[in-house]
Amino acid sequence: MADTELTSRRVAIVTGGSGGIGRAVAERLGAEGMNVVVHYSSSHDRAEKVVSSILSAGGTAMAVGGDVADHQDMVALFDEAERVYGGVDVVVHTAGVLFLAPLSEMNLDDLDRTIRVNVRGTFVVDQQAVRRVRRGGAIINFSTSVNQRAVPSYSAYSASKGAVDAMTMILAKELKGRDVTVNAIAPGPTATPMFLGSRAQAAVDALAAAPALERLGAPTDIADIVAFLAGPARWINGQVIYADGGMI
Numbered sequence: 001m002a003d004t005e006l007t008s009r010r011v012a013i014v015t016g017g018s019g020g021i022g023r024a025v026a027e028r029l030g031a032e033g034m035n036v037v038v039h040y041s042s043s044h045d046r047a048e049k050v051v052s053s054i055l056s057a058g059g060t061a062m063a064v065g066g067d068v069a070d071h072q073d074m075v076a077l078f079d080e081a082e083r084v085y086g087g088v089d090v091v092v093h094t095a096g097v098l099f100l101a102p103l104s105e106m107n108l109d110d111l112d113r114t115i116r117v118n119v120r121g122t123f124v125v126d127q128q129a130v131r132r133v134r135r136g137g138a139i140i141n142f143s144t145s146v147n148q149r150a151v152p153s154y155s156a157y158s159a160s161k162g163a164v165d166a167m168t169m170i171l172a173k174e175l176k177g178r179d180v181t182v183n184a185i186a187p188g189p190t191a192t193p194m195f196l197g198s199r200a201q202a203a204v205d206a207l208a209a210a211p212a213l214e215r216l217g218a219p220t221d222i223a224d225i226v227a228f229l230a231g232p233a234r235w236i237n238g239q240v241i242y243a244d245g246g247m248i
Contacts, residue, residue: 017037018063027050030060036059090137119163169238185226
């Protein structure tokens with residue numbers, strides 16, 4: 001592919017792009033014709049598999065590692081995207097951690113890591129996105145549908161995603177005049193390896209029966225919403241979009 005063709009395409013950075021929802025998002029944006037930067041924190045081999053999948057489908061992608069909560073790592077991530085592809089148009093921040101325990105039993109080290117990755121990480125990534133994303137671009141954060149339901153054992157995670165909601169809505173207003181949209185997607189139960197591997201089958205079955213659509217979400221369901229927000233959905237801005245199949 002000629003350099004001019006490479007740099008004329010829209011460019012997406014997907015944090016946490018090495019697995020689960022992040023992988024589905026990276027592959028979908030690659031299929032949409034974007035140059036995709038697949039970010040990973042530690043799973044280099046899995047990230048390279050995502051890159052290979054995008055390349056095999058005729059897309060363009062590369063893998064770049066880094067800690068989302070580390071300022072210098074994220075500067076380097078965005079620098080590399082600009083160096084190779086000429087700019088950044090879409091930032092999808094899927095990276096996050098989940099520790100479950102009643103508030104009275106939560107390990108404080110796990111709480112600190114939750115805040116560092118989910119809150120500081122979103123702040124650091126969004127800060128670089130604000131400084132780099134070109135006009136007509138989109139910043140898409142990830143929240144959780146748990147925030148609507150006050151589910152026991154999710155206090156740390158839900159608190160961290162409440163902060164993401166607040167940052168998303170405020171940032172959309174701070175970018176007035178830039179023609180850059182800022183939204184968050186709040187998935188419900190989604191059939192990722194992490195979700196399926198951390199619960200007994202009975203719990204998975206109960207959650208699959210809860211939505212009005214009577215199934216778990218698939219990572220591709222969430223990727224569809226990302227593609228919409230990253231592409232034609234220019235009049236959706238400053239929103240937290242609950243993607244849970246109609247949880248009852």
